[in-house]
Amino acid sequence: MNDIFIYAGIFLGVSMLMPTYRSLFGPTVLDRLVGVNAIGSKTIVMLILIGLIYKRADMFVDIALAYAMLNFITVLAASRYFQKQKGLYDEKPEK
Amino acid sequence: MSILITIMLICGLIFFTGGSVGIIRFPDFYSRLHPAGKLDTGGLVITMSAFALYTLQPFTLTAVITSIKIILIVVFVFITSPTAIHAIVDAGVRAGLVPWEKKEDNLI
Numbered sequence: 001m002n003d004i005f006i007y008a009g010i011f012l013g014v015s016m017l018m019p020t021y022r023s024l025f026g027p028t029v030l031d032r033l034v035g036v037n038a039i040g041s042k043t044i045v046m047l048i049l050i051g052l053i054y055k056r057a058d059m060f061v062d063i064a065l066a067y068a069m070l071n072f073i074t075v076l077a078a079s080r081y082f083q084k085q086k087g088l089y090d091e092k093p094e095k
Numbered sequence: 096m097s098i099l100i101t102i103m104l105i106c107g108l109i110f111f112t113g114g115s116v117g118i119i120r121f122p123d124f125y126s127r128l129h130p131a132g133k134l135d136t137g138g139l140v141i142t143m144s145a146f147a148l149y150t151l152q153p154f155t156l157t158a159v160i161t162s163i164k165i166i167l168i169v170v171f172v173f174i175t176s177p178t179a180i181h182a183i184v185d186a187g188v189r190a191g192l193v194p195w196e197k198k199e200d201n202l203i
Contacts, residue, residue: 001097001149008104015108018115022127030187031124034131037179038118041135041172042111045142048165057150058157061164068168072175076182083186 002053009049016042029082033075040071096152100145107142114138123195124187128180135176143169 016039023035044064051060114134121127147165150158 001100004101004104008108011108012111015112015115018119022118028124028187028192030183030190030192031127033183034118034124034127037183038114038131038134041139041176044168044172045107045111045139048143048146052146052149057146058161061161061168065164065168065171068171068175072179075179079179079182079186083189 005049005053009046009053012042012046012049030079033078033082037071037075040067040074044068044071096148100149103141103145103148107138107140107145110134110138110141124192125184125194128184132177132180135180136173139172139176140169 019035019038019042021035023032023039026032026035044067047060047064047067048057051057051064054060111134114130114137117130118127118134121130143165147162150161150165152158
């Protein structure tokens with residue numbers, strides 16, 4: 001069972017590279033925000049996987065809960081901040 | 096029980112991979128939000144229920160409390176993830192981003 005958790009963690013870490021591409025090269029600011037949100041929700045699963053591998057799941061669950069709250073507050077605050085500012089986007093409206 | 100946990104873990108990882116590929120491949124900001132929301136709710140629920148089943152294995156009080164905490168994380172994410180996605184959509188609409196339309200020259 002421990003091997004399955006380790007392989008799942010490796011697979012999750014590799015699939016975390018794809019939202020990293022979006023958050024580095026995204027055409028608008030909000031695209032980067034979507035990528036960061038996806039990475040954060042994968043990190044919650046990753047934290048509980050680490051806790052199960054080290055057999056300390058009772059401690060890592062609290063860290064994962066705090067990380068979920070932090071991720072939500074980050075995305076909400078950033079999107080509320082960027083909706084006031086027009087012209088920050090490097091994507092030109094088409095036509 | 097071990098086989099059930101493995102199957103649920105693989106289903107959740109399929110959700111995560113599909114969401115990540117969708118975030119890269121979709122053409123528009125608004126359509127990229129759709130796999131982002133699916134990745135949050137769908138993948139997280141299935142993998143977290145697999146973990147809750149696994150921590151319940153030696154049936155003691157500590158295991159039950161840990162399992163309940165994992166289920167509480169799922170409930171929290173179920174409330175907050177659509178709220179976050181909706182806030183991003185609201186920011187995009189108010190900033191005046193134009194939705195993508197299908198044309199002949201921008202087909203990939």
